[in-house]
Amino acid sequence: MQPAIRLPAKLHRRVCLVLTEDAVLAEELLARKKLAVDVLGRLTDRALLVRPGRVEAVLEELRKMGHTPSVIGKSV
Amino acid sequence: MTVMSPSLRDTWIDRASATLERYAEPLLRGVVTRLVKARMPPPTEELTDRLFATLSNPPVVDRRIRELPEAPRKLLALIGLSHRPDWKVGHLITLLASIGHAEGFGPILHLLQTGLLFPQVAPDAPEITDFEAWLGSAGMLHAKVFALPQVAGRARGEPLGLPDLSQPLSDDAFPSSPVPRFADGLDWPLRLALVWQQVLTMPMRLTQANTLFKRDLGRLQADEVLTTPAADQLAPLPDLGVLAVFWAHATGLLTLKDGELTAAPFPASWGTNLTPTLTELWAGLTALESWDPLIGYDPSEESLSATPSAFFLALLLMSHSAEDQWVTPAAIADWLWEHHPSWSGTIPTAAAAERGHSGIEAFLLGVAYPLQLIEVLPCPDASPLVRLTELGWHLLRGGPAPTPAPAFPQTLLVQPNAEILAYRQGLTPELIGRLSRFAHWKILGPACTLELTADHTYYGLESGLTLAGIIQTLNQHGMKPVPAAVADLLQRWANKRERISVFGSATLVEFQTPADLEAAIARGIVSIRVTDRIGLTDDGREPDFKQLRLIGNRDYEAKPQQCVSVEDDGLTLLIDSALADLLLEAEIVRFADPIPGDPPGLRRFLLTPESLSRAQAEGMSQDDLEAWFSARAGCPLPPAARLFLQGRTLHPWQSTPLLVVQAPSEEMGNGLYQWPATRQWITQRLGPTAFAIAPEQLPQLQAALAEIGVTVTHSEAEHHPDRLITSR
Incomplete structure (x- = not known):
């Protein structure tokens, strides 16, 4: 059996990202001014790039909006 | 004797090891010599190993404790009995003074010098050359020291010389039917x-x-x-x-x-x-x-x-x-x-x-x-x-450990209103800790009450629990199964959390083609599809590098770079994949469309009237585009793009039939354009030798030039060096 080919890829490290279930939800988030200022760009219709160092502020705003975001990469 | 968990022992050994790195070599040698008592002095590189080898040897530790003077021996016993390895120096001096040893820092220095006690220092603290100097710099009474648990634990049996305060009590003081009260410890x-x-x-x-x-x-x-x-x-x-x-x-x-x-x-x-x-x-x-x-x-x-x-x-x-x-x-x-x-x-x-x-x-x-x-x-x-x-x-x-109380695993009652009754006799620290992660404590009493809420379910899931795990805990310890309505409620709250995922510091993997991303997902390298070429693992961490050939590496927090070149048509944008960052992907699709069919590794986008209209509709101005091209391509917005952007806003362009008069040379053309008699009939100079005139003005121009002997013919084929030629 031949070993699988190694796929050429480029890494983007330390990315602050919000993924939503659907595009409408992403629109809803972007309509929130306090949150939109911390969004640098929209990678796809449901992937938002967050300004570095502003993840906590985004989380706080999401919670204020009544969302319960799943925070990936921390555990208590 | 209390059994110390191996991980806890290792933690303190690691801390001691880090502390020894701050010791100056003569100080370390002195400590090891006093503790190890070797016949031959150990080589410098073995000093730390010899120290830990001695401290890990219980009979030798017992011997060293017996050899200590009374006050340091009691001090080590006190630390052992507290079950807390680290203490402030001031508290230790107070304890010793209380039991009759008002000898100040002496016993502490003695233990430090014999390697049975360690100073608590910051990783970046200066080198320690002398323990007294360290005490002075670390705040004297507020300085902290620690003993390894396995060492202090062996001193617990040392006599402290405390009195027996129990006294025979008179019958009046003693209750007639004594029933001692004993707490459940919860x-x-x-x-x-x-x-x-x-x-x-x-x-x-x-x-x-x-x-x-x-x-x-x-x-x-x-x-x-x-x-x-x-x-x-x-x-x-x-x-x-x-x-x-x-x-x-x-x-x-x-x-x-x-x-x-x-x-x-x-x-x-x-x-x-x-x-x-x-x-x-x-x-x-x-x-x-x-x-x-x-x-x-x-x-x-x-x-x-x-x-x-x-x-x-x-x-x-x-x-x-x-x-x-x-x-x-x-x-x-x-x-x-x-x-x-x-x-x-x-x-x-x-x-x-x-x-x-x-x-x-x-x-x-x-x-x-x-x-x-x-x-x-x-x-x-x-x-x-x-x-x-x-x-x-x-x-x-150091008496025997108490026998664990009998277990009553079924101690919870989940009620249809999402409250949980927790009877104390079945509670264990593990269950208390687990419940605390997903249910809100409302009442502490003989029977405690907790409440399941959306917020606390969310916190539980955030702490790493799963919905199945939460329901399993409630069923496992419940007197009755979780009511269906409560299970539905938990399911609904859990689903709500799945709607938004926030990655605080993820590694995104950009593949060259969508097919590569599909292959990576199939091979489990990444699991979440972010774009058609970018994916990430479910926990946002780095993927398995053994299956990847890295062709680039970008830090999201690094400053964006110029990574776009504009081709001659002014509309085709070529991406330098090595320099490109994620923001570029998000930015460029707002005003340009990817060109399909490019080979792997080549990324091109095309500015089209439609793509630029889309950008304008989304609120992107020409100034924004100018700034983007300046930052990303190092050039101004291409004229073709300006044409697309501004064309529709200008007055209607005019189309008029004109004749072109061709002068035989630029010099002659300059003369034609300078001489007022001829200039008045020229509509526009098109180039060094080409001039546009209205067809009805041709006779007047011909007449003016005739005066100086120049003939203007109206022929498309004939060419004569001393004649001007007009053509349509």
């Missing part, structure tokens, strides 16, 4: 779990002096659940919430970082057996300084608190009476009053009048009794009598 674990939960939902900031801000103090003092009296309270205590916060911090349930207390994972000691949990709480209790059983919250920025040493000694005194004998709190207070160097000075005036009896009684009945360290014999018309429990003897005199 009150403090429950209260600490509750405060852990509160800090989890709202982290608490401390001042620079590690004291509480007024707002948090008020919140803790007013909290109805935290300040609920214990289920079988024998003595009221002030500021229970404050005590719980600092105690939780001392036991590692809360961690302090950058002035903020946050919830840490429950320690491994919070298992199904209560003894390890209570042992850890006992160890943490001897570290509490900001609380007093009579005063309540009592922070002090300068002086050392008498609380840790006084209450530790109170229990040590009880451990020196005969095992089944009762002691009065007053006898303990009297002894402390006479022997403790600072405790009497910290007691409020009213309590000082009775030599601190009420303070010791409050501590023993309010703190030690619920912690299952002592049992209490209530006496009519007199103060109660106290003696150590089996756990107390185990911790303070």
